[in-house]
Amino acid sequence: MDMSTPDHLVRHTDIDEQETAEWIASLQSVLASAGPERARFLLSKLSAAARDAGLNWRDARITPYVNTIRATDEPAYPGGSDAVNLEERIASILRWNALAMVVRANRAYGELGGHIASYASAADLFEVGFNHFFRARTADFGGDLIYFQPHSAPGIYARAFLEGRLSEDNLSHYRQEIQAKQRGIQGLSSYPHPWLMPDFWQFPTGSMGLGPISAIYQARFMRYLEHRGLMAAQPRKVWGVFGDGEMDEPESLAALSLASREKLDNLVFVINCNLQRLDGPVRGNGHIVDELETLFGGAGWNVIKLLWGSDWDKLLARDHTGELVDALNRTVDGQLQTFAANDGAFNREHFFGQNPVLKAIGETLTDDEIDRLKRGGHDMRKIYAAYHAAANHNGRPTVILAQTKKGFGMGAAGQGKMTTHQQKKLELHDLLEFRDRFKLPLTEDQIEKLEFYKPSPDSAEMRHLQERRQQLGGYVPQREKQPARLTVPDIASHAQFALDANGKEMSTTMALVRMMGNLLKDAELGKHVVPIVADEARTFGMANLFRQVGIYSAQGQLYQPEDIGSILYYREATDGQILEEGITEAGAISSWTAAATSYSVHGLPMLPFYIYYSMFGFQRIGDLIWAAADQRARGFLIGATSGRTTLGGEGLQHQDGSSHLVAATIPNCISYDPAFAYELAVIVDEGMRRMLTNNEDVFYYVTVTNENEAQPSMPESARAGIVRGMHCVSTSEEPQVRLLGAGPLLKEAIAAADLLEGIFSINTEVWSVTSFSELARDGIACERTRRMQHDAQPAWVTQQLSGNQAPVIAVSDYVRAVPESIRAYIPAHYVTLGTDGFGRSDTRASLRDFFEVDAKWIAYTALVEVYGDKKSPDEMREIAAKLELNLDKPISTSL
């Protein structure tokens, strides 16, 4: 067997063992006589001396491949061996029920999928948490928050079944939510879904990598609420159980330094290092544990390696020469997986058989004992020791790197097998082997039928399980549905300036910031507003808020800001209200989600506004927004600056022509592209009412613009249209053409109407479309109602444009698919203009000409439709020439 070893695992040869022993003896003597503080001091001095001598030495970030916590330092297990035995029996039952649930579902419907091996590896990690650490929310304690590894969900359902929270009916409808509902039963979703199981799951973790970053920002947001005096400071914890393969997602590691910088000792990650991912080993040729130790340790986390079970303690105690530790250091993960997949005899030959010293150690065990040597993540005492150390660690977040076996206990059918991740069908003999391995009191017939097993309520196991949960405050996970308790102020209190703008010049971005500034001053709502930026506050004119409400910083402000003399100085404070996240859209949206779900997670409604470059929203962090939607977030996402042609000069990466297309695909995302400040005021007001007063689980995506415009006052009775998606801004007797303008291009439509009426005497009507997606949703719903009930009202947009056959021209600063979404409901000839293609760096005027969306192009397009075949091609060319338009220019999508 080739045990080729990565460089960092090579043990350096000792050229003078006696000298080494003397140095170690000195250290031990200092430790014994003066204690660890002095020992640490001397080591630091030694390290400094080495540096002075130019040795370029630094302690390796990797410790040997053994447990961080020494056996002698382990705390007593609460309840002693009796508790360990009972909890192991409970874990065995859960393993079976989880397995039975998955196999049953797949017996019935082969297409359903599901996972057994992940929970099989994580069951003990979860059980120690459930029995000793994970505290529920009670009347006087906020409760711990747990981010569950998604594909371990069957195990969490299995536990809720024993707890009496889920029934056999529920378990029988794993991954059959639709059919279950038809039968009046709550089905069980594949992964944690607060949307689909709103009383149960709190955090959607199904997309790998989102759980870790969300957990970090959640822990940070809890500190924010405490520092701002909105939530009592309590020793609550955020626990996150994640996969080792999942750590390859960039989001998993993206916020590690934030967690240590902010000293988040309310945060514990448990990484289930079963050394496998879906296709194979996570790091076949190395150690994922060591790699993560380096990364987390380097980022300032407290790292606890939990690698070997108690049986190994005796073996390591016999390792006088260090050969055993050396062999563990050298054995790469791919090989450890092979050892997991094989029996005691194989492991004796191939692991202990490597040299005479190891062989002698191996000979103290039978093959069966070797087979049952546990990895740390399967040994409850070791797990408890690690969790206990993590829960009591101060000043830093902790990561526990728990080594386990994937498919633990699945025997030849799955343990350590390359294909085990997707194993969901097991033969009878494998099931029987599983029963015997975990000593389950089930007959062959019961096994064959995959019966769930629930001990009687007065059995020792069930009493223990219930008693432990009672001690810890109740059941977890559990999602609270809190009613909102915030009063939304009258619109006039914060937006009168926009409703009665009366020609005053401002951009809608300025209007939004001013409204927010006013809302922040509101006596009741103000403190619940959470402004969030990712290093773009100045870009969007928010610098005035720095001084007004301060920037949140756990440490306050330890320096005198350069601009202290300015009235808008950069003010950081422990009770600062703005979350200035730096250049991390992923981090900023994670903060937004924590704030937007605080109404449920903490029973404290908040109103976050995350303002960002709209191109770096749905496109860049769309999956995090989807997860927020699943978590029933309530808040405002503000996309600045709307459209492809408003950010003149910024070019193709910044210019957003697509975010509204993506926003429309999220069912509970209500999106608007308003043109006027008064429209924005109505939308913000409506949004606050729906989210904070009506408790609707929706969130708002609103794009704002950066062009200073003369803002009109709000016409009477415009509100309903603004909310529903369109309202008329200029009518005409018997219009010959109707123009629909959206967001920044409404003014181009208005200017086009002037050209049409002034130069060509064409009666033109102009509509402001605040939301194509809301119009389209209404249209789809009406169309379906007509199909099902045969007497439905026409769609809102159809109603608005009926009674006239004049062609309709729509213009949007987004791709044409956005205005195209309402084509089916337009009761006249319909033409769309939009900004398909790459953006360019140039002036707004050039960009709008390039994309053919400016006033002249809109007017020309209208004329083509109005004149039809009444004008010859040459006459149309003349008209174009009069408008200074080049009809031979290439299409904007040409490359």
Ligand SMILES: Cc1ncc(C[n+]2csc(CCOP(=O)(O)OP(=O)(O)O)c2C)c(N)n1
């Ligand atoms: C973003 C994303 N990509 C891919 C997947 C599909 N997927 C689900 S589990 C899994 C493997 C997980 O491996 P690991 O994190 O090591 O956990 P384990 O199951 O081994 O405990 C993959 C690739 C996903 N859920 N999310």
